[in-house]
Amino acid sequence: MEKSSNLTNLKGIKKNPKVKSKKFTGVYSQNIITNGRKDVMFYFNFKDKNDLNIKGLPKLRWIKVGKKSEGISLEIANRQRNSQISEMNNGKDITLVSIKKKNKDVLRFQTLAERYFVDKRITKERMSRYNIHIKPLFGNMDCFNITKKQVKEFLYKYSEKAAPATVNAVRETMTAIFNHSIKEYELNRINPCVGIPRLKTDNERERYLSTEEIKLLLDVVSHNKLIWLTVRLCLCTGARITSVINIQKKDLNFINGVVTIKNFKTNSTYRGFLPTDLVEFLKDYTKDMKLNEYVLAITEGKKPTFPNIRWRLKPILDDLFNQELEKDDRKNRVVIHTFRHTFASHLAINGTPIFTVQKLLDHSKIDQTLRYAKLSPNSGQDNVEQLYR
CATH class of the missing domain: 1.10.150 (DNA polymerase; domain 1)
Structure with a gap:
C-alpha cells in the first residue's frame, strides 16, 4: 500500500527541466520516472529548414530520442541529431525520427x-x-x-x-x-506566380456610347432621379460603379467642382471632376443629407449596393442597346462598366493627352490606358500625310 501511495504522489510532481549537454551541441537530458524507477529521457533540437515559421524562418524543432532504460545515451542522441541535420542539408525531408508537422504549424x-x-x-x-x-x-x-x-x-x-x-x-x-x-508579413519565399505569362485575350469591351446614345439614355431615365444621377456620375467621372455608389456627401466639393473617389482595387483615393450643371443638381439633391450619407442611397441612411443599382439599370440598357446581341458578347453589349469606357473614349476622341486620361481613370499603369490612344484625332494619320514632303 505504501508503494502505491508513493506512485500516486509521483504523478503530481512537476516535470524536471531539460539539461543541456556540456559535450554535445543541441543534446539534452531530463530526469523522469519510468514504472516507479528513476530514468533519463534524451532529446535533441535543431533548426528545421523544411518547416518555416510565419516569417519564413526555420523553426526550432525538439525531438524525443528515447530513454536510458531503452539503451539510449547522450552519444546516441548526438549521432541521431547529426544524421538528421545531414539529411536536411542534402535537401531531404526529415523522417529519421518520424517528425510529423502538426496542422497548426503549417502556414496554409x-x-x-x-x-x-x-x-x-x-x-x-x-x-x-x-x-x-x-x-x-x-x-x-x-x-x-x-x-x-x-x-x-x-x-x-x-x-x-x-x-x-x-x-x-x-x-x-x-x-x-x-x-x-x-x-x-515578411513571408520568406519567391512568389511562384512570377514569370507565368498572361493569356492573350480578345474580349475587351470595345463598345462605348455615342453622344446621341448618351442623350437617349438620359432622356429615358430622366423620370428617376436616382438612376439619372447614377448615370451622370459614371459618365462624368469615369469611376467604376463600386466607387460611384460609395460616394458620400462629404466627398463632394461644390466650390471646386471636385469629388473624392475611392479606388477599391488599390485601396486609395483620387479626384474626379464634375460639370457645373451636375454640381448645381447635387447641391439641391443632397441639401438635406448628412455628411456621411451616401449620395446614391436607395433607402435613407443605408449604403447602396451594386445589385440594387444593376437591377434597376440593366433592363433599360438591354432594351435600348442590347437587342439581338448574345448574352456572352462582351465586346458589344452595353453594361454599367460601359460608362467608364465611354468616359475614356470620348476624352481620347476630344484630343485629351493619354497621360491625362490615365490620371482621370486612376490607372496605375499607362499600359491600361493605351487602348484608348487609337481613338485620338492625332493618332498618326496627319503625321503620315506630311511624310517625305
Whole structure:
C-alpha cells in the first residue's frame, strides 16, 4: 500500500527541466520516472529548414530520442541529431525520427488569402473567384510547398474550360495574395506566380456610347432621379460603379467642382471632376443629407449596393442597346462598366493627352490606358500625310 501511495504522489510532481549537454551541441537530458524507477529521457533540437515559421524562418524543432532504460545515451542522441541535420542539408525531408508537422504549424495558403481579403478589404467578386477557383486546390496547401509548376499546370487545365480573361483574373488573384504576405508579413519565399505569362485575350469591351446614345439614355431615365444621377456620375467621372455608389456627401466639393473617389482595387483615393450643371443638381439633391450619407442611397441612411443599382439599370440598357446581341458578347453589349469606357473614349476622341486620361481613370499603369490612344484625332494619320514632303 505504501508503494502505491508513493506512485500516486509521483504523478503530481512537476516535470524536471531539460539539461543541456556540456559535450554535445543541441543534446539534452531530463530526469523522469519510468514504472516507479528513476530514468533519463534524451532529446535533441535543431533548426528545421523544411518547416518555416510565419516569417519564413526555420523553426526550432525538439525531438524525443528515447530513454536510458531503452539503451539510449547522450552519444546516441548526438549521432541521431547529426544524421538528421545531414539529411536536411542534402535537401531531404526529415523522417529519421518520424517528425510529423502538426496542422497548426503549417502556414496554409488559405491563411495568406484571409490576410489579403481582410487587409485590402477585397470585393465579394474577387473573394468569390478565390473560393470557387483557387481554394479547392491550393487553400489547404502549405504555402511554401506551392510551386510554379503546380500553378502553371492548374492555369493550363483551367484554361480548357474558362475564358482567357477569367484565367488571367485567377492568376492575378493568386499573385496578389502571395505578394501581400511577402510585403506585409515578411513571408520568406519567391512568389511562384512570377514569370507565368498572361493569356492573350480578345474580349475587351470595345463598345462605348455615342453622344446621341448618351442623350437617349438620359432622356429615358430622366423620370428617376436616382438612376439619372447614377448615370451622370459614371459618365462624368469615369469611376467604376463600386466607387460611384460609395460616394458620400462629404466627398463632394461644390466650390471646386471636385469629388473624392475611392479606388477599391488599390485601396486609395483620387479626384474626379464634375460639370457645373451636375454640381448645381447635387447641391439641391443632397441639401438635406448628412455628411456621411451616401449620395446614391436607395433607402435613407443605408449604403447602396451594386445589385440594387444593376437591377434597376440593366433592363433599360438591354432594351435600348442590347437587342439581338448574345448574352456572352462582351465586346458589344452595353453594361454599367460601359460608362467608364465611354468616359475614356470620348476624352481620347476630344484630343485629351493619354497621360491625362490615365490620371482621370486612376490607372496605375499607362499600359491600361493605351487602348484608348487609337481613338485620338492625332493618332498618326496627319503625321503620315506630311511624310517625305
